[in-house]
Amino acid sequence: MLPHQLFIYNSLTRSKDLFEPLVPGFVGLYVCGPTVYGAPHLGHARPYITFDILQRYLHHLGYKVRYVRNITDVGHLENDADEGEDKIAKKARLEQLEPMEVVELYTQQFHEAMRALNNQPPGIEPRASGHIIEQIEMIRAIMANGWAYESNGSVYFDVPGYSKKHDYGKLSGRIVEDLIAGAGNERRELEGQDEKRNPADFALWKKASPEHIMRWPSPWSNGFPGWHIECSAMSTKYLGETFDIHGGGMDLLFPHHESEIAQSKGACGKAPVRYWMHNNMITINGQKMGKSLGNFINLEQFFNGSHPLLSQAYSPMTIRFFMLQAHYRSPLDFSNEGLQAAEKGFARLLNANKTLAQLKAGPSSTSDIAGVEQGFYAAMSDDLNTAIALSHLFEAARIINSVHAGTETISAADLDNLRRFFPLFLFNLLGMREEQAADNGALDGLMQMLLRMRADAKAKKDFATSDRIRDELGALGIRIKDEKDGTTSWLKD
Template sequence: MHLYQNQTLKIYNSLTGEKELFKPIHQGNVGMYVCGPTVYSNVHLGNCRTFISFDLVFRYLKHLGYKVRYVRNITDVGHIEDDADEGEDKIAKKARIEKLEPMEIVQQYAVDFHQIMELFNAFPPSIEPTATGHIIEQIQTIQNIIDNGFGYESEGSVYFDVVKFNKDYNYGKLSGRNIEDMIANTRELSGQTEKRNPQDFALWKKAEPQHIMRWPSPWGDGFPGWHLECTAMSTKYLGDNFDIHGGGMDLKFPHHECEIAQNEASTGKSPVNYWMHANMLTLNGKKMSKSTGNNILPREIFSGNNTILSKAFSPSVARFFIMQAHYRSILDFSNDAILAAEKGFNRLMEALDNLKTIKPSATSSLDIAAWKQSCYDAMNDDFNSPILIAQLFEAVRYINLIKEDKETITASDFEVLSKTLNAFVFDVLGLKKETENNSNNDKMEGLVTMLIGMRNEARANKNFALSDQIRDKLNDLGIAIKDTKEGTTFSIL
């Protein structure tokens, strides 16, 4: 018997605004699609929060015994700046600035993304399709939309007719927007001659002569619209109707709204039963932004090479920090917050070590079966990781009391406690013990600090040959040192 047969999972559905009982389309099987990264830059911590949140969903569904097909795409074409229809493709722009082929940019940042997700101990998806690998499917979807009367060609581009679609369906049902209000607010912008209405969005864009990323189509050389790729890839691998579609809150409109419209216009079916959206991560109370410098990359957290944090933090501590908030809540990242998360993480790991020293008794002073179910109740309530963590700390408190001979536990209850605690900490939350690594890191940090001290002494004595030799030897070992007004810092490359 699978665990899901005894557990009642509820998921908050963004489409209805309510928590709903989860019933997969095919018993024992779950189809889940999550919008992946646009690979034109290093993945930032806010994006990572979304992918870690859905890794938690993936892990818990697997823990319950579901067979999950998890599809997460890579956007490698078609994502125009500012999520618009006019302008430059984000990847093509980066390639132009760096004087590289667009696919070199894609490869560089896709590799970085996979490395970061591996450091965060996130499972890879079952399938990871790319937009450029599914041009044929996207052209077919566009043709279906045109054939059904909801798409039109204009000057070599193809647009989705939002007003016509809204007569038969409901455009705006996910984001709660009203088409009449949208039209009223954009009347002044109606000088866009190619479109029938300003709300219409691109399914296929004509490639200008200078545009590198282009493919032949029935409407001429061009490239697909950003929203289209997820429609084509999700339905190819999960069918016209599947269980869960996830992504960041910022994708609800226009991206996910347009996905629903494209699916309904193409197949006549509503594509997804449960829409899930992860909330954003702020930094020191403000929105993360590369342009303002209020931004931090995962590698900067792991190396300590940043101006925001007092020291380096391990990927597991950063993951634990993210899990301490519900995925639908705004989470603020700061030095104090991650320091507190590290203390909690260490307490949890220490308790797991203490399990090995516990001697069972003839009686138990805690109802272990009720505690175990409280862990499942937390996750069954829309994957409520902070409540789960609170329950895990109840077990930590109990373990510490047993160790002090203030509470007792039987051998059978001890087995349930140990098994449940390990399952939720490692299998569901996806945390990793890092005590050995941390001890080695501390030793290495001490060694590098000592060498920096020797280098500073050499510089003070004007022995620049020795100073440069220490710097170069450290650099050869993958350790970069940086001299600032405040002193010398180092980072691991």
């Protein structure tokens, strides 16, 4: 039996909807992946942590999930529309590399960052450049149904014509007439603008200019696909004409996701997605993170502390925990203070998990262990509210510490239950991991040696040496704690 019914905020309906998969027991999930022309940054961490949590929770609820997350390695132009240079081709030109060298370099960096953040890989990770045939066939279908036209070797989606029958703008809340008026007020001399019947139309296929590096043959020209058609073609290939959940950042809602809906309806005659999920943005000091503002921080800089806005290095699990402390649909503002609080909060939960093994059962419980478990499930099933879910884990940690200190008691049944669900929730569902054990084995070994030296000093009543070891470790940000049963533990602040 499932612990709770799952409700998801659906951007299409603008409400929390009960999740009911198209096929009972199976979930099709598509998430827009990165355009690989630069190092992965903090903004990349949030959507992929969010949908990693979703995938984990769906698995826990008993669903078989097919998770597809693409790599965009062609067709994403500089202004996210139909003008400018391909982002990857531009990077290749500036660095005097082949475009696919750029793609491989930054795809590898992206994968390394995702592993560091403990995100489970998708089941399928298609590349846009590997699905040119599928994109051409989808464009053919859109044209055959009368929703697109060829102009000078490029193909454009007919937004006003489509809108006479379908609701372009329903997902984003945009009004077609406003889009047409707004586009018409822009500079008309932009590349390709004179090819369009209407300035609101968007490219499905672009004829390559002579200097354009990345190009493929098509029925219309040697060229490359538009950015939006890539996700429509790849999601349809691997998940079908209609699937359950499509995720991504709010910045993709328009025009990317709006155009995906139009393309799929134009080709297949049906809506492609039942639940649209969008995570909110990350800001720095209240401003949207961006290279032009000088507040852009990539993940490697977080991990090594090399950016001037950082007061220290932050581990991948600190970044992950920081993300989980806010609901995915809420804006999240970066600050050193927030990351340091996340670091300490995660350390408290890790320490509680270690203490849990030392607890002894009493005749009865003075705390509601079942309520903690049910509260966690209720929060996760309420649109993945990880912030509230964490509050229940902190309550469990409080109970663990109180029982260990002797101020509360716990029954054998409740202790067994707590030992089952506390690590399950923290590690399996929220995806946290113990970095000390995984990454700092040498440090742990050194600490055990120092603790033995301190214990020997105390046994010989050499309290000066014992206190010196404690104080000097404290100055390095390492706290040691003498337990009442004679054992000693350590924790890095």
